[in-house]
Amino acid sequence: MNTLINKKVTFQDLGVIDYQQAWDLQEKIFADTISIKTGNRGLAPEDQRPTPNHLLFCQHPHVYTLGKSGKSEHLLLDEATLSQKHATFYKINRGGDITYHGPGQLIAYPILDLDNFFTDIHKYLRFMEEAVIRTLAVYGLVAGRIEGLTGVWLDPVEQINPRKICALGVKTSRWVTMHGLALNVNTDLSYFGNIVPCGISDKAVTSLQRELGHEIDLTEISTILKNQLGILFEMQWDAIDSE
Secondary structure, X not given: OOOOOOOEEEEEEEEEOOHHXXXXXXXXXXHHHHHHHHHHOOOOHHHOOOOOOEEEEEEXXXXXXXXOOOOHHHEOOOHHHHHHOOOEEEEOOOOOOEEEEOOOEEEEEEEOEHHHOOOOHHHHXXXXXXHXXXXXXXXXOOEEXXXXXXXXXXXXXXXXXXXXXXXXXXXXXXXXXXXXXXXXXOOOHHHHHHEOHHHXXXXXXXXXXXXXXXXXXXXXXXXXXXXXXXXXXXXXXXXXXXX
């Protein structure tokens, strides 16, 4: 565990970025953070370096990603059809099954050393969900959780027509996190018809645009989500970089 607690978080909005490029950036920050933690072992407190925290926001071109526990058959397209839809496919190192990312979807990648906040993965996931729930409330949408399932849902209680609006998938090592959440804002939901989303075949997927009947300003909702994450995690913004 760190003896130097650092709640400062560097925020960066990457704009629309290729999935592989964003993944490579995450991996570099992730590896650098773990390297600092490893290097601190055995050092006197005054010689240790604080570990950094990063929060990346972005959108991706059309892409499907399959987590470590996912099934390849949950992608309902072959390579030729993927190409026709201008989409790519990656098997990646997060938890969870298959999901879709694309334009109009807000992606948040927190790369945090949880030793700086709290060492509880369950709490970490619930805090990310809570930030989304609070963000949706600003737009008049009542969202919540469904027991046994990750992510954020509309109609989570009565479940007459439960609809997933935000997916989560993370990787952690030595309490350092990567990957994160995907919130459907102005997303083209037809792309979810080409997969079994998160391995769940009996529940629908939705977006703010579908629920509210109009497009949402992505800059506005990005600011709201960032602020909600900051409140819940008690983040101190170290630097704000823009696209």
